[in-house]
Amino acid sequence: MRVNQIALKNLASLRRHHPAIHEELVGNADSLPCKNQSSFTIDPNATETEPSPLHPSDSVRNPSFLDSILASLESGMDFLYLMGLDDGNLLLRSAPRIVDENRGILVIEPSLKTFNVALQTADLRHFFASKKMYWAIGNHVREKIARIFDASLCYAAARPHFHWGRFPLCADEKKMIDSHLVWIRNEVRQRYSRMKNKIETLPSILGNRNASSPRVWSFQDLRDKACYSLIQHVLMRTLMHHFRRLGYETEYTVLQSDHYYPPYYRILKMALFEPDLIFLCNEPPGFESGLGRAFSRSLPIPKIVWFADDPLYGEHLLQRHGTSADETYLIADYEWADTLRLYGVDSPDYMPGAATKIRRGKKRGSRRCDIVFVGQVRDLSPFFEQLSPAWQSYCRRVIAEKMRFPRKKVRDVMAGFEPPGELPADRLDELRQKLLWQANTQFRLHVIQSLSRFDLRIYGNEDWLKLLPAEAANKWYRGILRFKHLFEVYRNAKITLNIHSLQSYTCMNVRDFDVPAAGGFLLSDWLPKADEIYCPGFVNDLPLSDEAPQEVFFYRSLPELAQLAAYFLEHEEQRSACIERARRKVLEKHTYAHRAEWLDHLFEEKLQNEKA
CATH class of the missing domain: 3.40.50.2000 (Glycogen Phosphorylase B;)
Incomplete structure (x- = not known):
């Protein structure tokens, strides 16, 4: 493959962050760079369909492509479907403004040749490394989009925006893009409908589950948290490891600052997992940052909250949401019970912290x-x-x-x-x-x-x-x-x-x-x-x-x-x-193995009470 220095750097980043795309690119003899070739090939299985209402109107079909994308930011867009990459310069100018906030981009480019041109023209390393950007590149692009939807749930974006990645478009290109847009629109509708039905029926599903291995779901939002708060993540990750060793199935949903998440991502992940029990650290599930008061109370499963930190830190949330009789509270400090008593929790259980690891440190x-x-x-x-x-x-x-x-x-x-x-x-x-x-x-x-x-x-x-x-x-x-x-x-x-x-x-x-x-x-x-x-x-x-x-x-x-x-x-x-x-x-x-065993007895008691 003929490459220049920009392409070499891009390829190294691509190999690190998206090895499957890199492997397909370097293994395809037809992807040799050639700037004047057509950017798209027509899918022989595509059929003529109704024009998609999701593609840009004629008012944005002008040289001011960047302005139209940035204008969509002002209208509240939270996810961009960029159809076609061209030489990468539109992405280079628009993406930083988008990914700086909690907004995501899915780049869709069926042509490896066009993708190769972009690799040699624009420095895309920052975008390959970004967890807020997704890439559907090369053959079988719809299968790749479906896998991205499965993994990231980005189809649940509240205000998606669809935009062509280059201008002008020939008739064949427009036909192909319209075909992909209609497919994406239908796929999003179907997935969103299934997810809505899943959430609405979740209380009855959980009430009738009878699994041999109980499922424990936990959640932490680490976005904009100071580094000293990350120890709670270590504690929960360690506990989840020991729960699995005790025979539980676990799902630990973590939100991190450098990722894109659609609205209610945590609820979608929880609904897909269908837990038998919810175990959270420092934030009750009824808080607005968790599952929400009404939805949490509708779930007929035990909910256990361990305050490893002072609940006084979030007292305004306790004032707003209160506590719930169907939640069990644990504290790592005896004195924190006074704060919870003000909100109706008479006797929270005491569970101290523990050692996160048990091996001696290396001598150095x-x-x-x-x-x-x-x-x-x-x-x-x-x-x-x-x-x-x-x-x-x-x-x-x-x-x-x-x-x-x-x-x-x-x-x-x-x-x-x-x-x-x-x-x-x-x-x-x-x-x-x-x-x-x-x-x-x-x-x-x-x-x-x-x-x-x-x-x-x-x-x-x-x-x-x-x-x-x-x-x-x-x-x-x-x-x-x-x-x-x-x-x-x-x-x-x-x-x-x-x-x-x-x-x-x-x-x-x-x-x-x-x-x-x-x-x-x-x-x-x-x-x-x-x-x-x-x-x-x-x-x-x-x-x-x-x-x-x-x-x-x-x-x-x-x-x-x-x-x-x-x-x-x-x-x-x-x-x-x-x-x-x-x-x-x-x-x-x-150790946290001891704490997990103690929690195991508590979980069993709560699960038996729930069934009764």
């Missing part, structure tokens, strides 16, 4: 240090600076009080000060979260800077560089750490520091379990109820005897932290003994 010299902290801070100064002076003063007083009493609930702290005005419920939630994170950030900075005399490393988001003094940031900060390297860091540091978020009152976070599981030494700030997980040690337990039972040591003040750190850095044998005792406890009682 480059990761060695005295003390490591892995966690986030947030620079919220732009938010507070745009507040009025009265609100800024109020926020400073709330943050100072929260710092004085770290485990006092932020709702109670705010109640102790008169606000300068009233806020809508959603804005009040936002302010509460910002105040909590600002106090949390200041608290973590205060703890970290108290350890300046030690060999210290920090992994986390780049806001550390803005908030630490320049000299300290250059010395301590090591960048963002990928999850796969986490256990390696825990294993090679002599001490892994834990600083719980100030939203935690009794809630053990993921570091409390992952550090011992990785073979690391955990030194954590004290939380009430921590002794339900570990045999705790404190500064007054030093020096340790050979028969000491302590598994994890806790500090209750900065002087205690410094004293504990200095002691265990000098006593490697006692540090190693604590590591082994804590790791044994985690492996015996606190």
Whole structure:
């Protein structure tokens, strides 16, 4: 195949992201580049049909093709069917504006020769990599479109727009495009009708299911979530793995920022799966971001919600939607029960977190240090600076009080000060979260800077560089750490520091379990109820005897932290003994295999009650 540098780069990207198209292209001898050949071949099986009302009107059949596509954006278009690629320049100019938002594009080009011309003319690598773009290229294009519909459900777009990819069109090309458009229109209508019927009949279908392997469906929307929120995705993915090992069928629907999703995608995925049970993290199914209150209540199956995070974060949604008697609530912190009681949940069950992995981290010299902290801070100064002076003063007083009493609930702290005005419920939630994170950030900075005399490393988001003094940031900060390297860091540091978020009152976070599981030494700030997980040690337990039972040591003040750190850095044998005792406890009682087994008993109870 004759190629230039642009084509080589395009082919490399195509091979990586769309290997089936790449294989068909390079394996077809007739796809040699030739710019003046006809872009289409006529499908011999195509029949003359009524003109499609979906193709552009005469008003857009002019040289201003790009303007007509961009105008469709203003009318609310959420999915573009681009019929024909030409030399790729129309796509190059229009696609970035479309895929920057939650809108998708399906490029349909039956001619490999035309596709080859585009590969040599326009740099399409960004579009090949985009998860918001779909490609039906080459022979059997309708079969490929059907497979794309099956995989992505993009046929459920609310306001699709159909556009020709080049101008002018000859009679044969127009006939072929009209034929494809009519087929797509009919296919979309049929699929949409089947899906609507599926959703409407789902309650009766679920009520009559009698499967040997129960099905568990879960859902998370990760779009626009901060990186520290992604740990919930890791927890749910791990639980789903263990559910499958227990004999369940699972479907974990995840929405990610760089993908296109039609409206109600999560509901469509759930309906296709036909679950026996819904298990969600942090968001009840009745919320508008889930299944919706009315639809959720119509489903005659158990619904279980695990709050691994403080439900106070979404209190305005609890106010709007309330809770439901057919939902079971679990909490990772005993104190969060108070928030749920305000909305009619009298006795939520307690389920703490657990270790995400059980293998020790690899030993690596480059990761060695005295003390490591892995966690986030947030620079919220732009938010507070745009507040009025009265609100800024109020926020400073709330943050100072929260710092004085770290485990006092932020709702109670705010109640102790008169606000300068009233806020809508959603804005009040936002302010509460910002105040909590600002106090949390200041608290973590205060703890970290108290350890300046030690060999210290920090992994986390780049806001550390803005908030630490320049000299300290250059010395301590090591960048963002990928999850796969986490256990390696825990294993090679002599001490892994834990600083719980100030939203935690009794809630053990993921570091409390992952550090011992990785073979690391955990030194954590004290939380009430921590002794339900570990045999705790404190500064007054030093020096340790050979028969000491302590598994994890806790500090209750900065002087205690410094004293504990200095002691265990000098006593490697006692540090190693604590590591082994804590790791044994985690492996015996606190993995997600254990949590999945506990949930299995709960699921069985709920499923039996539902059948009864």
